[in-house]
Amino acid sequence: xxxxxxxxxxxxxxxxxxxxxxxxxxxxxxxxxxxxxxxxxxxxxxxxxxxxxxxxxxxxxxxxxxxxxxxxxxxxxxxxxxxxxxxxxxxxxxxxxxxxxxxxxxxxxxxxxxxxxxxxxxxxxxxxxxxxxxxxxxxxxxxxxxxxxxxxxxxxxxxxxxxxxxxxxxxxxxxxxxxxxxxxxxxxxxxxxxxxxxxxxxxxxxxxxxxxxxxxxxxxxxxxxxxxxxxxxxxxxxxxxxxxxxxxxxxxxxxxxxxxxxxxxxxxxxxxxxxxxxxxxxxxxxxxxxxxxxxxxxxxxxxxxxxxxxxxxxxxxxxxxxxxxxxxxxxxxxxxxxxxxxxxxxxxx
Amino acid sequence: xxxxxxxxxxxxxxxxxxxxxxxxxxxxxxxxxxxxxxxxxxxxxxxxxxxxxxxxxxxxxxxxxxxxxxxxxxxxxxxxxxxxxxxxxxxxxxxxxxxxxxxxxxxxxxxxxxxxxxxxxxxxxxxxxxxxxxxxxxxxxxxxxxxxxxxxxxxxxxxxxxxxxxxxxxxxxxxxxxxxxxxxxxxxxxxxxxxxxxxxxxxxxxxxxxxxxxxxxxxxxxxxxxxxxxxxxxxxxxxxxxxxxxxxxxxxxxxxxxxxxxxxxxxxxxxxxxxxxxxxxxxxxxxxxxxxxxxxxx
Numbered sequence: 267x268x269x270x271x272x273x274x275x276x277x278x279x280x281x282x283x284x285x286x287x288x289x290x291x292x293x294x295x296x297x298x299x300x301x302x303x304x305x306x307x308x309x310x311x312x313x314x315x316x317x318x319x320x321x322x323x324x325x326x327x328x329x330x331x332x333x334x335x336x337x338x339x340x341x342x343x344x345x346x347x348x349x350x351x352x353x354x355x356x357x358x359x360x361x362x363x364x365x366x367x368x369x370x371x372x373x374x375x376x377x378x379x380x381x382x383x384x385x386x387x388x389x390x391x392x393x394x395x396x397x398x399x400x401x402x403x404x405x406x407x408x409x410x411x412x413x414x415x416x417x418x419x420x421x422x423x424x425x426x427x428x429x430x431x432x433x434x435x436x437x438x439x440x441x442x443x444x445x446x447x448x449x450x451x452x453x454x455x456x457x458x459x460x461x462x463x464x465x466x467x468x469x470x471x472x473x474x475x476x477x478x479x480x481x482x483x484x485x486x487x488x489x490x491x492x493x494x495x496x497x498x499x500x501x502x503x504x505x506x507x508x509x510x511x512x513x514x515x516x517x518x519x520x521x522x523x524x525x526x527x528x529x530x531x532x533x534x535x536x537x538x539x540x541x542x543x544x545x546x547x548x549x550x551x552x553x554x555x556x557x558x559x560x561x562x563x564x565x566x567x568x569x570x571x572x573x574x575x576x577x578x579x580x581x582x583x584x585x586x587x588x589x590x591x592x593x594x595x596x597x598x599x600x601x602x603x604x605x606x607x608x609x610x611x612x613x614x615x
Numbered sequence: 616x617x618x619x620x621x622x623x624x625x626x627x628x629x630x631x632x633x634x635x636x637x638x639x640x641x642x643x644x645x646x647x648x649x650x651x652x653x654x655x656x657x658x659x660x661x662x663x664x665x666x667x668x669x670x671x672x673x674x675x676x677x678x679x680x681x682x683x684x685x686x687x688x689x690x691x692x693x694x695x696x697x698x699x700x701x702x703x704x705x706x707x708x709x710x711x712x713x714x715x716x717x718x719x720x721x722x723x724x725x726x727x728x729x730x731x732x733x734x735x736x737x738x739x740x741x742x743x744x745x746x747x748x749x750x751x752x753x754x755x756x757x758x759x760x761x762x763x764x765x766x767x768x769x770x771x772x773x774x775x776x777x778x779x780x781x782x783x784x785x786x787x788x789x790x791x792x793x794x795x796x797x798x799x800x801x802x803x804x805x806x807x808x809x810x811x812x813x814x815x816x817x818x819x820x821x822x823x824x825x826x827x828x829x830x831x832x833x834x835x836x837x838x839x840x841x842x843x844x845x846x847x848x849x850x851x852x853x854x855x856x857x858x859x860x861x862x863x864x865x866x867x868x869x870x871x872x873x874x875x876x877x878x879x880x881x882x883x884x885x886x887x888x889x890x891x892x893x894x895x896x897x898x899x900x901x902x903x904x905x906x907x908x909x910x911x912x913x
Contacts, residue, residue, distance in 0.1 A: 383828065383829050383848070383851070384829050384848075384851040384852055384854075384857070384890055385829055385851075385857070385889060385890025389892050390892070413618075418799070418855065419647060419648050419649070419799050419802065419803065419855055420648070420855045420892040421892070422626055422645070422648075422892045422893040423621050423624050423625050423626060424625065424626060424641070424893055425892055425893045426621065458622060461621040461622055462620070462621065462622060464621055465618035466618050466619045466621055466624070467616065467618055467619070468619065468803060470796070470799065470800045470803055471796070471800075477616070478616055481616050485616075501852075502792070502795075502796070502852070503796060505788070505789070505792040505849070505852075506789050506790075506792035506793040506796055507789070507792075507793065541852045542848065543848065543849065544848060546781060573828045599895055
């Protein structure tokens with residue numbers, strides 16, 4: 267059992283790995299005092315880490331072999347699922363406040379929908395996630411690859427390059443290196459590598475989009491290290507040429523089911539970017555995400571990006587386990603970052 | 616279906632013919648993308664489109680696309696006299712380029728030969744045109760390939776025909792998405808730069824401030840009016856980048872010789888990024904002169 271599977275914060279994981287604690291068994295016979303010294307953290311924090319490690323040893327099926335037999339093959343008890351959920355990895359958004367309301371980042375195994383008006387930063391967030399998923403394991407990331415499905419043509423390689431460069435810069439800054447390691451690390455992290463690890467598909471019609479999503483399963487089976495699928499945007503091709511709205515709903519929910527299945531079976535994150543539209547209710551126009559009411563069931567999580575004064579905010583609108591909350595973020599030349607005014611308080615609703 | 620290699624996929628840009636504007640736009644108008652310029656009438660959107668028709672003919676080494684271009688206009692009349700005037704100054708300022716690249720026919724190189732103009736009067740006509748434009752782009756009546764489409768303006772096609780009823784609005788937005796997706800398909804297939812211009816409408820009330828706010832700028836002001844781009848939210852979803860041109864009139868004390876300072880009044884024009892995937896929130900002042908549109912370095 268690896269340390270990187272522990273439900274710890276990325277920095278803690280990185281510290282453990284760089285101090286040489288790679289397996290959980292290596293943590294089994296160490297005192298909090300020693301661990302605190304090795305990781306240069308407080309004794310309290312070290313004790314916390316050991317506690318979590320101890321809990322997961324108890325959960326580890328290889329050690330504790332209780333005979334849970336599913337009623338049907340593939341069936342699981344809720345306890346099993348809860349246990350597994352602790353090891354679900356998350357992809358950071360590079361904005362601490364945003365990560366906080368999302369419970370640590372974009373969840374793998376789940377479909378997350380992100381919507382907002384043009385210019386709010388949907389594509390920027392998509393690119394940021396495609397870069398961040400590639401942060402190496404020893405830096406607290408996933409070390410995965412990304413699939414980027416572009417339906418709108420807003421994906422700009424020069425921007426990906428910028429964001430990747432800034433991401434590398436930040437990673438190198440946040441770690442303390444010996445001179446030699448620094449060089450090695452610097453060489454291993456090139457923006458070009460980040461670009462080659464993004465599988466980019468441009469689709470020009472909704473039939474192409476559906477065909478591609480059907481093909482994804484095969485593609486991901488061949489490229490197991492894909493950890494995120496981003497569709498920018500899921501909406502565009504479905505907003506023309508559909509006179510038969512019932513057909514549209516069927517096609518869309520079929521697509522959503524496939525994406526959910528992908529997310530579960532390959533343990534990857536699916537991020538769907540959506541546009542907003544005005545909806546006529548009770549005599550007034552209101553803004554909602556596009557594709558209608560039935561589509562809102564299609565995603566596990568839903569995040570709405572909006573303007574508040576001159577600041578960008580994200581609002582967690584739907585989540586099975588987290589409470590609704592909003593947090594500011596900003597779009598900078600480096601990508602998505604903490605809002606510049608740096609108001610730390612997060613409004614809980 | 617194969618993923619594309621991002622390392623070979625850098626976006627080509629078409630120069631605007633002015634270094635300051637190019638720097639502001641990080642190289643010019645991007646290919647394989649729809650760029651929209653929004654402004655009230657008389658700000659210079661047609662001027663910059665005409666200039667682009669010419670600068671796209673520059674060879675790639677000079678920031679152009681070495682291409683001919685298609686100008687689809689819905690506002691009358693087509694400003695051919697101004698285009699002719701611009702083409703003369705374009706030729707004289709790029710004399711070395713065109714004399715060296717086609718040495719035999721240098722004297723006969725006429726930029727106007729590589730600009731194709733077509734008028735459309737309704738959205739349906741535009742869709743019909745776009746549907747059969749493939750053949751034209753594949754075999755253009757010019758030695759240069761077509762790499763630039765300018766539509767001036769998209770708003771004029773939609774401003775008369777549609778009622779403000781839910782049914783008509785729905786039909787209208789469906790047309791937007793249809794046009795946008797056809798343009799994007801063409802842009803992808805032939806690696807075209809697409810520029811569309813749009814008009815503004817006055818904005819009232821405060822719903823615009825947060826809910827309906829599109830892009831980086833809280834409010835757009837031009838000539839002291841608060842405006843927002845025409846065609847609403849659904850069209851905003853259709854374009855990749857949106858630029859906004861504004862002007863304001865300033866009274867200066869004495870008359871000067873510059874063309875822009877007539878009668879002691881100076882017009883300041885500004886180009887701003889409303890949203891774009893590759894550009895930060897920024898703005899750039901520009902002037903419209905006899906020779907064309909030029910950015911003012913700050």
